[in-house]
Amino acid sequence: MIPKQKLFALIWLPSVVALLIGLALIQDKNQKDSQEQFEKLLFVSWRVAKLGYEAQAPDEEIKAKARQMTEEIGFRLTLLSEVGQVLFDSEVNGELEPHGDRPEFKAALVDKPIFVTRQSDTTGRKTMYYAQKLTDNVILRVSSPLEYFDSQRALYFRQALIATGILALAVALFSFWASQRLANVYRELSVAVTLAKKGEKDLPTFNSGELDEALFALSAANQDLLGKNQEIALLNERLEYILSKINEGVVFLSGQNIVYHNQRVEEILGCQIPESTAQIAKPEILSVFAAVKNSRLNQLKIGEKIIFFDQARQNSDKLLVIFHDMTEKEKYSSYKSDLVGNVSHELKTPLALVLGAAEVILKDPEMTRPFREKFLNTLYRNAQRLNSLLDDLISLHELESRPEALAEEGQLSELIEEIKELVEPSGKIPGDKVPNDKTIEWLYDPVTIYFQSAHVISVLTNLVNNAIKYSKGPKIVVEARLKDHYLQISVADSGPVIPDSERDRIFERFYSMSRSRNRDRSGSGLGLAIVKHIARIYHGQVRLTENDMGGNTFWVFLTSPKDFS
Amino acid sequence: MEFMEIDIQNIKEKLSEMSVLVANMYMDAIRSLTVHDEVLAREVIGRDQEADTMALEIDEMCLRFLARYAPKAAELRFVVAILRLIVELERVGDHSKVMAKQALKYHLAPTLKSLPEFGEISILPYQMLSEAMDAFLGGWPEKFKILEKTDETVGALQKSLNESLVALIKKDTARTGSAIALINIIRRLERIADHAKNIAEMVPYLTVGEVAKG
Numbered sequence: 001m002i003p004k005q006k007l008f009a010l011i012w013l014p015s016v017v018a019l020l021i022g023l024a025l026i027q028d029k030n031q032k033d034s035q036e037q038f039e040k041l042l043f044v045s046w047r048v049a050k051l052g053y054e055a056q057a058p059d060e061e062i063k064a065k066a067r068q069m070t071e072e073i074g075f076r077l078t079l080l081s082e083v084g085q086v087l088f089d090s091e092v093n094g095e096l097e098p099h100g101d102r103p104e105f106k107a108a109l110v111d112k113p114i115f116v117t118r119q120s121d122t123t124g125r126k127t128m129y130y131a132q133k134l135t136d137n138v139i140l141r142v143s144s145p146l147e148y149f150d151s152q153r154a155l156y157f158r159q160a161l162i163a164t165g166i167l168a169l170a171v172a173l174f175s176f177w178a179s180q181r182l183a184n185v186y187r188e189l190s191v192a193v194t195l196a197k198k199g200e201k202d203l204p205t206f207n208s209g210e211l212d213e214a215l216f217a218l219s220a221a222n223q224d225l226l227g228k229n230q231e232i233a234l235l236n237e238r239l240e241y242i243l244s245k246i247n248e249g250v251v252f253l254s255g256q257n258i259v260y261h262n263q264r265v266e267e268i269l270g271c272q273i274p275e276s277t278a279q280i281a282k283p284e285i286l287s288v289f290a291a292v293k294n295s296r297l298n299q300l301k302i303g304e305k306i307i308f309f310d311q312a313r314q315n316s317d318k319l320l321v322i323f324h325d326m327t328e329k330e331k332y333s334s335y336k337s338d339l340v341g342n343v344s345h346e347l348k349t350p351l352a353l354v355l356g357a358a359e360v361i362l363k364d365p366e367m368t369r370p371f372r373e374k375f376l377n378t379l380y381r382n383a384q385r386l387n388s389l390l391d392d393l394i395s396l397h398e399l400e401s402r403p404e405a406l407a408e409e410g411q412l413s414e415l416i417e418e419i420k421e422l423v424e425p426s427g428k429i430p431g432d433k434v435p436n437d438k439t440i441e442w443l444y445d446p447v448t449i450y451f452q453s454a455h456v457i458s459v460l461t462n463l464v465n466n467a468i469k470y471s472k473g474p475k476i477v478v479e480a481r482l483k484d485h486y487l488q489i490s491v492a493d494s495g496p497v498i499p500d501s502e503r504d505r506i507f508e509r510f511y512s513m514s515r516s517r518n519r520d521r522s523g524s525g526l527g528l529a530i531v532k533h534i535a536r537i538y539h540g541q542v543r544l545t546e547n548d549m550g551g552n553t554f555w556v557f558l559t560s561p562k563d564f565s
Numbered sequence: 566m567e568f569m570e571i572d573i574q575n576i577k578e579k580l581s582e583m584s585v586l587v588a589n590m591y592m593d594a595i596r597s598l599t600v601h602d603e604v605l606a607r608e609v610i611g612r613d614q615e616a617d618t619m620a621l622e623i624d625e626m627c628l629r630f631l632a633r634y635a636p637k638a639a640e641l642r643f644v645v646a647i648l649r650l651i652v653e654l655e656r657v658g659d660h661s662k663v664m665a666k667q668a669l670k671y672h673l674a675p676t677l678k679s680l681p682e683f684g685e686i687s688i689l690p691y692q693m694l695s696e697a698m699d700a701f702l703g704g705w706p707e708k709f710k711i712l713e714k715t716d717e718t719v720g721a722l723q724k725s726l727n728e729s730l731v732a733l734i735k736k737d738t739a740r741t742g743s744a745i746a747l748i749n750i751i752r753r754l755e756r757i758a759d760h761a762k763n764i765a766e767m768v769p770y771l772t773v774g775e776v777a778k779g
Contacts, residue, residue: 256574278574281703283581283695284588290578301589499678 007179015171023164027157038149039115042130045075046142053079053134066090075144076127080105082137092122099141104131108139117146126150193218199226249323253277253292268307268325292321299326306330339509342525346389350382357382392526395458396509399533407450407561412480415453416444419460423468438468444480449487450560455534456487462527463491463554471495471551485563486540488555495551503544507532531556539564569634576626576647577702583619584698586612587654588691590661591757595687597668598750599677609665616658620651638774646771650701653760657694660753667746676743680729683747686722689715690754693761700765704772709765719758723751 052062066077070090079087084100099105104116108131120127123145131141189211192204196219203219205212240262243250249265251258251273261273271285280286284302291300292311300307308324357379361372420442449456460478467476473494481488498506509529528542531554535542538558547553590612597606627644630636636644667673677683693715700708730744730751769775 256571277578278570281699283584283698283702286578286581286702287585290582293578302585303592499681 004179004183007182008175011178012172012175015175016168019164019167019171023160026160030156031153034149034153038128038144038146039130042075042115042128042142042144045144046130046132046140049077049140049142050134053138053140063088063090073144074148075142078141078143079134080131080139080141082109082139087138089122096122102129102131104129104141105139108132108141120145189215196222199223247325249325251321251323253289253317253319253321255317265323268305268323269302270305292319335508342509343393346525347386350386350389353382354379354386389526392530396526396530396533399530399537405455405537405539405561405564406452408452410449410451410453410456411446412444412449412482413446415449415456416442416460416480419457419464422457422461423464438471438474438476440464441475441477443477445482447482449482450562451487451538451558455538456489456558459489459531459534459556459558460491462531463489463556466527466554467491467493473549473551475549477549485559487558487560489558490553490555492547492549492553493551494549497546497550498544498552506544507542528554534558569636569640572626572630572633573640573643576623576630576644579619579623579626580647580650581698581702583616583623583651583654584694586616586619587658587661588694588698590616590658590665591691591694594661594664594668595691597665598673599687601668601672601674603669606665606668610662610669613658613662616655620655623647623651642771642774646701646767649767650764653763657757657760660757664750664753667750671743671746673743673747673750676733676740676747679733680726680747682722682726682729683751686719686726686751686754689719689722690757690761693719693758694764697761697764700768701771704768706769706772706775708768709762712762712765716758716762719755723755726751 049066052065066088067090070076075090077088077090078099079089080099081087084098084102084105086096086099089096102116103118104114107114107116111133113130113132116129118127118129119125120143125145125147127143127145129141129143131139134140185206188204188206192206192215195203196215199222201219201223203215206215243262244264246262247264249268250260250262251265252260256277258273258275258277266273269285269288271282274280277286277289280289288300288302288307288309292309298309300309304327306326308326310322310324312320314320357375361367361375361379367375423440460480464476464478471493475494477490477492479488479490479492507528509526532542535556535558538561540557540559543555543557545553545555590609593605594609596602597609627648630644634640693712696708697712699705727748730748734741734744
């Protein structure tokens with residue numbers, strides 16, 4: 001916004017300068033004109049004096065007249081001889097020094113008379129001189145002091161100055177009014193433009209067609225722009241939302257600059273993404289971008305993570321990179337192949353034994369009874385093992401696919417008795433090579449519980465069987481207690497301790513087969529997986545800790561379906 | 566000037582790739598030891614060649630940088646530090662290769678079960694290496710003081726592990742081979758920790774031109 005003072009100065013100052021320049025020009029012209037006029041006057045008086053001289057009037061009379069003229073109007077006549085001797089002077093009586101060095105005299109001598117303005121040596125005043133030859137040896141000089149002329153000029157100048165001053169004042173008043181007016185218009189206009197920018201439709205009007213039209217055009221253009229902006233912002237927001245929700249990390253690179261990246265990239269790479277790859281200080285992350293740039297690989301490993309990436313080049317230095325976190329997928333696929341391998345292996349082994357035994361019996365019909373019994377026993381045992389494995393697989397599959405928890409009333413003590421029969425004295429699986437030489441201590445409250453009894457039995461048998469098979473110590477403690485809202489089951493053995501790294505994985509299917517635990521202690525390898533699934537359908541959890549006996553305690557917490565919220 | 570920055574960035578990126586390669590070699594060598602994965606061990610041995618090639622490439626890049634820009638002050642120190650750094654990284658790769666070879670030769674998993682401290686001593690040098698590289702690229706000159714402490718921990722662990730292994734040899738002579746292999750591996754781990762410390766010690770030189778000595 002232009003302030004009023006500035007507007008005022010903008011109008012007024014140039015006007016005043018123009019006025020002053022006019023004044024100076026007039027003054028100059030005026031001076032020239034008046035000088036010319038004075039010169040003419042001086043010349044005329046010289047001519048008059050010449051006439052007098054030529055009239056041959058008595059000398060004294062002329063001299064007296066000349067003196068009178070000098071007295072009355074200040075014109076002074078001087079007669080000079082050809083050598084500069086003063087013959088007569090109308091102002092000064094008596095002797096005067098020779099005037100041979102005066103410029104007007106010298107000019108007259110060569111018949112080129114001039115007007116000369118200078119300080120008079122005789123009178124000491126500023127005087128204008130004119131001299132010309134009367135005869136060959138007499139020169140007449142006329143002169144007049146310039147005081148009157150000067151004073152006239154000064155007066156004239158003063159008047160011009162006053163006029164100029166008055167004019168300047170008038171211009172100032174006009175400027176003031178105009179600046180006020182302009183500033184008002186300007187302010188209104190800027191208010192209107194601000195409103196137009198904000199997208200206001202109702203704009204003030206000015207009584208000027210052009211202004212109103214311009215303002216209208218501006219407002220329309222602005223409306224248009226605002227609309228487009230909104231559209232773009234909306235699109236942007238939508239795009240940002242989509243990119244923030246997808247499971248892939250997206251990075252857009254322009255040379256070294258990271259123009260865009262979504263949140264997911266930071267999760268996948270596990271670090272903050274700066275604005276330029278030059279600011280990355282983590283070697284792992286920097287190597288990712290180096291690999292991306294050189295597109296040598298499309299799979300990377302950062303610590304435990306496996307990252308795939310795809311890229312699309314927009315042009316030579318603009319690059320869109322999409323990161324996929326494949327860690328879980330890779331883990332799952334290796335888990336799956338392990339599982340398939342394990343299942344087929346576990347099925348194959350007893351099946352091979354069944355087939356082998358059956359084949360021997362078939363091929364040798366004359367076989368003696370004890371031999372036949374031995375092979376039949378093998379056959380039966382392995383068929384049983386196959387059966388129990390398939391049972392476990394089926395029950396696990398059921399737990400996984402149709403998980404439902406039923407509140408079935410039952411006595412804990414009855415359930416425990418049932419389990420005791422299953423695990424004592426021979427173990428659950430008929431034909432198991434491992435003898436049960438362990439003492440089992442049963443601790444429980446004689447209470448009524450509301451769980452599907454098959455599930456509770458399954459949890460306890462699996463845990464107890466597990467302890468019988470894998471622990472080396474002599475003692476197993478089984479405890480079942482009903483707490484506020486849940487049933488707490490714990491099975492403690494006396495070692496060896498399962499290392500930390502295996503504690504989570506032990507609940508995976510077939511874990512015992514594939515890892516450290518002893519292979520010849522047969523079990524389906526599904527027991528703990530079944531326990532975990534049962535815990536899950538009762539909103540509970542499983543836990544594994546070390547205990548005082550130097551072994552492991554498996555904890556299972558089951559919430560009664562009655563208490564499900 | 567801009568070209569110089571791009572070249573510096575390229576060197577940094579290549580260096581990062583090498584450090585990640587070497588760190589992965591290291592981790593995979595340890596894994597091949599603990600779970601006795603022979604395929605992985607062979608892969609680690611194969612990757613050593615790759616690390617050496619990469620070191621040569623970085624070497625070449627540094628020399629070209631020197632020839633092209635005749636760098637001064639920070640840039641010169643950067644190149645000098647990189648030239649020293651790749652030697653350290655290459656050594657780490659070599660140690661990893663040796664460890665992988667031991668994994669091929671001996672079935673160490675059962676012996677390792679009785680050495681819970683091995684878990685710690687196998688992970689500490691990796692962390693040190695990773696922190697040292699972070700310090701190098703991020704320009705944190707104070708890091709080496711922390712790493713010196715970790716290095717001491719590694720030293721103490723080495724001592725205690727060696728004692729356990731000697732005791733094991735006395736008790737079970739059948740395991741002498743594995744125990745010696747492990748002593749050897751632990752020495753390699755300790756050397757890797759040293760290399761990590763060396764890398765961190767270069768950082769003060771890189772950033773302010775001072776030589777750290779510890």
